Amino acid sequence: AQEDLLLAAAYVYDAQYNRNIPFETSPQAVRLYYLYNHWTMQAATYFFIFVDLFLAVFEDPAVYPLPFLATSLVEVLCLLVFFGRLVHFAKVTPRNVFWKDTKNICIMIAILVTLIDLIIYGALKISNVNSIRWSRFLRPIFLINFAESRQIRRVFRSIRNTLPEITYVFLLFMFSVLMFSLMALKLFGDRNLRTVEGSPYFTNYLEIVFDLYVLVTTANSPDVMMPAFDFSWWYSLFFITYVVINTYLFMSVFLAVVYNNYRKHLKNEIRKLAYMKRHKMVEAFNILKVKEGTEFVVKEAQWKQLVKLVAPDISTSHRELLLRVSDDEQKGYVDKKSFVRLADLLNIQVIAMRIQTHPLEHWMPHVYNSAVSLFIRSMVQHKGFVWTYDVIILINAVFIALDEENPLISYAEWVFLSLYIIEILLKVYTYEPRAFFAKTQFWNWFDTFIIIAALVATILNTSLKSASQYNSQQVLDIVFILRVLRLIRIVDSIQRFRVIMNTLINIVPTMLTFGGLALYTTWSNPEPTEVNGKTPHTIDFNEAAKLYFIAFHVVVVIMIINILIAFILEAFFVEY
Amino acid sequence: AQEDLLLAAAYVYDAQYNRNIPFETSPQAVRLYYLYNHWTMQAATYFFIFVDLFLAVFEDPAVYPLPFLATSLVEVLCLLVFFGRLVHFAKVTPRNVFWKDTKNICIMIAILVTLIDLIIYGALKISNVNSIRWSRFLRPIFLINFAESRQIRRVFRSIRNTLPEITYVFLLFMFSVLMFSLMALKLFGDRNLRTVEGSPYFTNYLEIVFDLYVLVTTANSPDVMMPAFDFSWWYSLFFITYVVINTYLFMSVFLAVVYNNYRKHLKNEIRKLAYMKRHKMVEAFNILKVKEGTEFVVKEAQWKQLVKLVAPDISTSHRELLLRVSDDEQKGYVDKKSFVRLADLLNIQVIAMRIQTHPLEHWMPHVYNSAVSLFIRSMVQHKGFVWTYDVIILINAVFIALDEENPLISYAEWVFLSLYIIEILLKVYTYEPRAFFAKTQFWNWFDTFIIIAALVATILNTSLKSASQYNSQQVLDIVFILRVLRLIRIVDSIQRFRVIMNTLINIVPTMLTFGGLALYTTWSNPEPTEVNGKTPHTIDFNEAAKLYFIAFHVVVVIMIINILIAFILEAFFVEY
Numbered sequence A, B: 001a002q003e004d005l006l007l008a009a010a011y012v013y014d015a016q017y018n019r020n021i022p023f024e025t026s027p028q029a030v031r032l033y034y035l036y037n038h039w040t041m042q043a044a045t046y047f048f049i050f051v052d053l054f055l056a057v058f059e060d061p062a063v064y065p066l067p068f069l070a071t072s073l074v075e076v077l078c079l080l081v082f083f084g085r086l087v088h089f090a091k092v093t094p095r096n097v098f099w100k101d102t103k104n105i106c107i108m109i110a111i112l113v114t115l116i117d118l119i120i121y122g123a124l125k126i127s128n129v130n131s132i133r134w135s136r137f138l139r140p141i142f143l144i145n146f147a148e149s150r151q152i153r154r155v156f157r158s159i160r161n162t163l164p165e166i167t168y169v170f171l172l173f174m175f176s177v178l179m180f181s182l183m184a185l186k187l188f189g190d191r192n193l194r195t196v197e198g199s200p201y202f203t204n205y206l207e208i209v210f211d212l213y214v215l216v217t218t219a220n221s222p223d224v225m226m227p228a229f230d231f232s233w234w235y236s237l238f239f240i241t242y243v244v245i246n247t248y249l250f251m252s253v254f255l256a257v258v259y260n261n262y263r264k265h266l267k268n269e270i271r272k273l274a275y276m277k278r279h280k281m282v283e284a285f286n287i288l289k290v291k292e293g294t295e296f297v298v299k300e301a302q303w304k305q306l307v308k309l310v311a312p313d314i315s316t317s318h319r320e321l322l323l324r325v326s327d328d329e330q331k332g333y334v335d336k337k338s339f340v341r342l343a344d345l346l347n348i349q350v351i352a353m354r355i356q357t358h359p360l361e362h363w364m365p366h367v368y369n370s371a372v373s374l375f376i377r378s379m380v381q382h383k384g385f386v387w388t389y390d391v392i393i394l395i396n397a398v399f400i401a402l403d404e405e406n407p408l409i410s411y412a413e414w415v416f417l418s419l420y421i422i423e424i425l426l427k428v429y430t431y432e433p434r435a436f437f438a439k440t441q442f443w444n445w446f447d448t449f450i451i452i453a454a455l456v457a458t459i460l461n462t463s464l465k466s467a468s469q470y471n472s473q474q475v476l477d478i479v480f481i482l483r484v485l486r487l488i489r490i491v492d493s494i495q496r497f498r499v500i501m502n503t504l505i506n507i508v509p510t511m512l513t514f515g516g517l518a519l520y521t522t523w524s525n526p527e528p529t530e531v532n533g534k535t536p537h538t539i540d541f542n543e544a545a546k547l548y549f550i551a552f553h554v555v556v557v558i559m560i561i562n563i564l565i566a567f568i569l570e571a572f573f574v575e576y
């Protein structure tokens, strides 16, 4: 029975978190499946994936060079972890499912190829031959293909789904660029115009194509237009038409195609997820069901044990509430229809409105309820308290903008820091600490983190200064950043801003995923284009780099950024 | 009865074209209303509005200076036309409606103020005092407030509706810029960094704010980042974070807010239009109704006369078809429910599928149906004909890209031009000319226009050349552009491209409206920023110009461009 319960709980858990891994139902496999889904195992996998990706920083050409032995050892460790995770997965999932899944095959091949490349590179290194670690480009495969990376895989699925439609628009867009380039060649090619650097202007067709392509990104504007403007003001019409058609019109059409596709597939995906969720809940029900009269049901005791297994964190009163909803006639059992809804019920955030007594009231009720204490508590709960601190933050902003060298201002920083610490202490004194630091109280966590970090960094900086008469620049930079971040707090005071900020904060995890993708695409390229600040109009592009720039623009701007915008549009439509 | 019919027809006409002008129902007012809505009157109004706006080109500071007397006379003429139009409108619409409409008051004040400014400026000019024609900025009022400019007013309504929500997001965005500027000041201010031009880097707070604001538009990227990158690679993280948050995240949120609002108001507007349409059709019905048994109806004869008045262009068979739909039981009258649908029925494009005989078949059937003629006609209708001309266009593209000086290539141009003319002649010979030049056949019109224009321009250029041994540069430029435009034709051969192109072509009128708005905003500014190619990083901005740049960016990029993108998104969702 305990094994049945574990299996049913696994199904409910999968339904609740929309996980879709087929697993063996033998007791041993279910136990392994629990281990596989444990957050520590998932966190460890992510950790090693990011270590593996981050290795690029320490490898030739490196930002911080490390000996090959060190990086290769770390890489082998990562590969071992990936292999271990894959073996674990193979033990959980049915054999035929495992071998049919291209994700697993991809990971295995990537591990194998990376090992071979590592060995060859090492051998060549020992015999003093320089070669390239080309398997570096395989590393994102681990990020994409491990079952945890559903979000990232969704982006890739979006790209793959949109590709046919985007391709047609892109061809039309390239046709437009080619036509405008031909016009530019005819209009400007024979006029002996010179660029600011003195080189011939718009005389070579392929160079014009590239210049006008870059103009779409506005990266070389206005430099690329200047010689034509200087020659005749009328030629501005050429560039205005170009920018309107290719930057605004076509870029909007790219967005429209991506967004349209995104919405369509989002609908399909939601429908599929709802179907899978129901399917799993029915499986769980079938395991636990007993016959009661004419219908199959799950007994109250079984149901309670299941909920305890699935959601060990929720309180007894919360569980009783769920039971009341699921068995509304108090018949002592839950029918199939109510049981299937359990996964959704568990996802509803129930805000415990029980007014918990403050720990201090427990320990020393006389002091906590004394006149002074009551005055302090009502003062903290007053609107004026928030306003006072808003004013303090504004004054703080002025002080930050002023000159740091003045010792008075330097001392003022200590005053502000103390004021902020006092504020947090007062709030924790007034409000129940567990409510104050609840999961949903993002701003309280933010405040506390920033203030503690600022305190540590300021103390560190002061002690370094007194010890060595020298500011550590890194610590000082962090102190500066923390001081400015503290000011964000003022946004929270205005209701309308809070709504927008909350939407933005919900977007952050996705932003980071997309940002990571865009950054890695930039980083792992042969000639860093954007990161080093060398953009098209400051360096001479060779042909390969030009093609790379176009490919980069297509992938990052046209695909990834548009999917991100589509995501943001949807997030705002849901929120507003 | 004729007067009743005219009044009913006016209601039907308004319903059909979604016009919402309240008008007096006296026979004289209705006749004036017909004149008011005549296309020549509307075209004349638009013509003078654009003449008025275009005057800016000829006034100080002028692109093409003209004497003050000339421009002022033209302006007075425009004002007279506007006043006349307004008086006409006053005679059509009820008195109390006229004086309650702020649009009319706006126009009157604008006319008055412009006249006063004109007189003052003229008087000062005569006494040799230089002053400013500040009433120039009032000119767009005529464009916006005349009842014809519904499209433009919709944009302004969109802006006004979105303003409150946008303001909150904008404040948050500015807060973010101010915070990042504060961070930049603290991180870079004390490091004695220098820009490429050698001036101090990031030392003045307000200058940093402006530089970072411009960075959002990427107009000064990468120059503004270079000193920090050169100092330490790590500071790229600062700029990456900045661009991600302020360029991508906030700009997407602006788009989301505008788009959300656009969709919401589009729905309301469509609902309101449908209500107004029904209301007007009911008014028309009430005028013409007679009692037939228990219900009110419109007799067939009356109905036919009405349709002849409302849509004089449609054929008898088309009108009979409409009657068959409206009186499906052939009872000799149209009931209220069917009558109300008439406005929508009239808007349906009925493609006359009657196979018209070619005029040549009429005039000389023996020649037109001879073996040779039949062979030519089947050849033109064959797929291979289209493919052959696609190949010719591609070869033409190569020739255009090659050197013009070579006389062989110069002659080749004549060959291509002849080939294109032959193509059009062959098509007109094969297909019925009225079908070939139907309103819906955009590409046939496009082809014919381009080829005839190219023919005229090429002949003009050749005759100028032989007359004066000298190419007229303007004519040559036009010839070049026409030659390249001819190549667009190839797009039409591929089905997928045609769908996208048709959507893009549908967008063109709106694009022009928006483009005009954006351009006028740019043009009428005290210091031309974009048009003259002087953008922020090449000229020193004074404080006023900085504020102007920010205002310009807010209005044009954040508002107008986003409404345009919203429009394009919707257009594509409808099309796909």
Ligand code: NA
Residues within 6 Å of the ligand: A218, A219, A220, A221, A222, B218, B219, B220, B221, B222
């Ligand atoms: Na730029």
